[in-house]
Amino acid sequence: xxxxxxxxxxxxxxxxxxxDLMHDVAQxxxxxxxxTTTNFTESSVDNKTRHVSSLLPVFxxxxxxxxxxxxxxIRTFLCTGxxxxxxxxxxxxxxxxxxxxxxxxxxSLPSELV
Numbered sequence: 001x002x003x004x005x006x007x008x009x010x011x012x013x014x015x016x017x018x019x020d021l022m023h024d025v026a027q028x029x030x031x032x033x034x035x036t037t038t039n040f041t042e043s044s045v046d047n048k049t050r051h052v053s054s055l056l057p058v059f060x061x062x063x064x065x066x067x068x069x070x071x072x073x074i075r076t077f078l079c080t081g082x083x084x085x086x087x088x089x090x091x092x093x094x095x096x097x098x099x100x101x102x103x104x105x106x107x108s109l110p111s112e113l114v
Contacts, residue, residue, distance in 0.1 A: 032048040051076040052078070
């Protein structure tokens, strides 16, 4: 199911590719609960979405300040390489369990998270 494993200097697997058929099955099973995108739009994140991942390069434009994530039960938000307003993102997410804002220019977290 997994192909082309890449190992670090200690021999630990750090990345691999998943077979196309397994990827298709995983997407079908996950349905609308998982959103992986390069461009957030009103239609990309709906009320059934629970896990959001942004696939963006390190140097890209900031998240459009007019865009508001719907008031949903987001549990996972993974985003690298895009500057964003954390307060705006987290305002409606009461069920958040995992947050990754690597290289997003975030210097501090809102007091509600600390």
